[in-house]
Amino acid sequence: MSDDPFDFFGDLEDEVDDVEPAGRAPDSAATAAVGVQSEEVEEVPPLYADLYQFMNEFIGPQISRKLSEQTGSGLRWDPDWWRYPEAVLRANLMWRSFEAARIKDMTDPGELEAWMRLVADHHVPILLNGVNGPMSSSAGPMKTLGGTYPPNYGVLSVDSADDSVLGTGEPQ
Structure with missing residues (x-):
């Protein structure tokens, strides 16, 4: 207990330092110390x-x-x-987060609903904004979203997508 009458969180901070953040797996040393065996996780393809x-x-x-x-x-x-x-960046963020939510939804129903509400409902209006969105200067009407494939189209994986778009590395 602190002598400072205004230190409301002093003791609590010491206890919080030992707690892993939500959604983050404890390290292997910590799990071994308490006798928890890590399970092999089967990789789900996108x-x-x-x-x-x-x-x-x-x-x-x-x-x-x-x-x-x-x-x-x-x-x-x-x-x-x-x-x-900007459209590529936003689409890439939507795709990667969709794949993660889809996998997590298998064990935690509601992840896809959260993805729709938090990701798609955020990025789609920005992408479609005809006044100042990334494609506001595009010519010609489109009846639906989607479109063409780029020239020299090749299949990308979730891990090998053009990370330069996200600013995390060089193009593959």
């Missing part, structure tokens, strides 16, 4: 092989919005969305 497949086969058919025919207004989408760095 549902969508790459970012383009995710956008064209999941986001495109699932997200339905009335798109504007006039450049610079309403909701805009370019079938060549992959030409816009």
Whole structure:
């Protein structure tokens, strides 16, 4: 107990230092010390092989919005969305987090609902913003989201996706 009458958390801070943050697995030394055996986790392959497949086969058919025919207004989408760095960044974040939520949803139902509410509902309106979104200057109407595959299209994995888009490494 601290002598300071305004130190409300002094003793609590010492106890909190020994607790692992939520969602973080304790290290192997800590689990061995308490006799917990780590289980082998089976790696689940991604549902969508790459970012383009995710956008064209999941986001495109699932997200339905009335798109504007006039450049610079309403909701805009370019079938060549992959030409816009911000669109690629946001799509990549959505794809990677979707795959993680899908796997976690197998044991913790509600993860996909949370993904829809926290990730898709955040990024899709920004992507479609026809006034100042990344594709606001695109020409021509699109009836649905999704679109074309880039030239020289190749399959990317979750681990080998172009990390330069996320600023975490060099392109593969």
